[in-house]
Amino acid sequence: MKRKITLKQIARELDVSISTVSKALSNSKEISEDTTQKIQAFAKLYNYKPNNIALSLKNRKTKTIGILIPEIVHHFFSTVIRGIELVANRRGYNVIVGLSNESFTKEIINMEMLANGSIDGFILSISKETLLKQDYHHFNATINQGMPIVMFDRVVNEVDCDKVIVDDFNGSVKAVNKLIENNCKNIALITTMDYVSVGRLRTQGYIEALESHKIIADPNLILKIDDSLDVENHLEDLELEIEQFFKINGSIDGVFAVNELYAVTAMKVARKLGLSIPDNIQVIGFTDGVLSKHATPSLTTVSQHGQKIGEQAANLLIDRLVAADTEDDQYFTNDERKSDFIKVVIETEIIERESTKQFR
Amino acid sequence: MKRKITLKQIARELDVSISTVSKALSNSKEISEDTTQKIQAFAKLYNYKPNNIALSLKNRKTKTIGILIPEIVHHFFSTVIRGIELVANRRGYNVIVGLSNESFTKEIINMEMLANGSIDGFILSISKETLLKQDYHHFNATINQGMPIVMFDRVVNEVDCDKVIVDDFNGSVKAVNKLIENNCKNIALITTMDYVSVGRLRTQGYIEALESHKIIADPNLILKIDDSLDVENHLEDLELEIEQFFKINGSIDGVFAVNELYAVTAMKVARKLGLSIPDNIQVIGFTDGVLSKHATPSLTTVSQHGQKIGEQAANLLIDRLVAADTEDDQYFTNDERKSDFIKVVIETEIIERESTKQFR
DNA sequence: TTGTAAGCGTTATCAG
């Protein structure tokens, strides 16, 4: 078991100085052909690789990105990670992952842990508890320390940084429009509580789509599920709640659900109540995950393109890191910079499958 | 935008030496009450936090674990990550994630990237391509450099390290036994190619279960799907292949599939062929993910307890890191150590749902 | 062409 070899050891072994070794290995032409050859051969033989930590300390940058998300066992988030990882690796960065588990405290702890030198910047999505509390000081503190943040999906105006979001509003509009075109007369919405911004936006899209067709949104047709802090989904409760909802509103012939779980559960309940899909009820979900694809009938959904979100976020962050590296910091004041932040909107797309009627 | 403050700056500001500051902050009693107070107050004011990178360099350990998995958009793997992250954080470690994307080369590149000082040890699951090639030199090289590895799920005898595996064999046996008890006479197996060890073991369990009931396994009832290197699942192909299989073997009344995708697809195909589940065909899958839970009918599965696997793996790794930290390295030779490696087997559990008959 | 030395941020050892 030989520990990894260092410049120092190579130098000692070959009886040259450390800096000679360093230069030789980076092909500096300060060093003679001969010694360069000798040193490189030796280094290859012993499989020398520079120590990342030492490099990080010296260069004051780690070439790694911190990802902080509420939950990893979630198709959308893992898709985003895949996207981030893809471009990060391509551009020479590593990726370190922290999970807030939807908790404010864990979010802060994780941020502090990573912000102390371990990473060059954050890509994150805000936890539900933080959104509830509306306490964003830790994000701003991090940014003020000179560590850039890119937020995605669950973002917030109170923090000045680059953002990548899904066009939740228009996604909903498209979905509801589709249901209207498909002759649904009583379109229900199954959504979350308003404090999750994406839930709110999707709800607004629903209302807007109806109104643009001169339909007044009926509050009775909106079911708000309170999944506030219980990450583990209590399936039976959900089913029960939706079943109640359907029974009270017997006329529902279209359902738009803000996530695939709600959509799939709605289909299950509908079937249980003897309704057939898409003949009696048509269903559209948000988030195009495994569930939608493999449900029976397969689910028409609004796809969010999670991987693309991740790729965009990573590119934004790395662009900024590279820029910070190059530019003369002095030329800008903080204020000048503020206007600079970019908000990328990723368009949604409706994936038509079996849970809506086909007209053709 | 103030950069993070360092010991040096505090020292300069307070007109003491760096080492005094360092000691004061670690509550060394070498330092007088007075100065300690003053320094700590100042440090708190400026929110001083020691720089992780500097600590890593000094201590020659990073307190971070490298995870290397084939794919993150996969319920099982993300469950494992969650488990790892859970205990890692509890025990003061961070987690850095690399994805091999089932590629041999990417696996190696990622390992080398992380092995150069960024992490203290690996938790990994082998990529399919690596299993195909049977080239494990990079794992052994890493271990020889003194970096411990814990493998999970996709493991291999050729590498000496701690391992956490699912009891694939007995899981299959249990599943097939259940089908036999439920009066299935012609039980089919839908599995992967043999080079994925878990596929092989599950196949063996199937055969064993049949034989223990004096049933001779019929090779025609075994469908081996070749998903070798195409990570993106070609759903239509899969459906077609399974449909062919069902048509050729009209007598099938039970299906055991080695993952949930195959199981769910089998159910879909069965329904398409006018067969009802569980009346005409009973189905059991492996891996208890979202698909199983929300399929219609919901799928009886062999649960692998991914999170528990992650927790165990992390504990094994950290135990070893802590031990390496304490022990006098000289006392052991490599050989003595070999016998030392632990293989933890996580028991599977059958989760009964609607795709099998209930007898009670 | 090669070597010395400083510095990245810490901590530990040893003098004062």
Next chain:
DNA sequence: CTGATAACGCTTACAA
């Protein structure tokens, strides 16, 4: 009680 110094592994002026 406090401070100087070395060391972790590396790069890079600057000397020689």
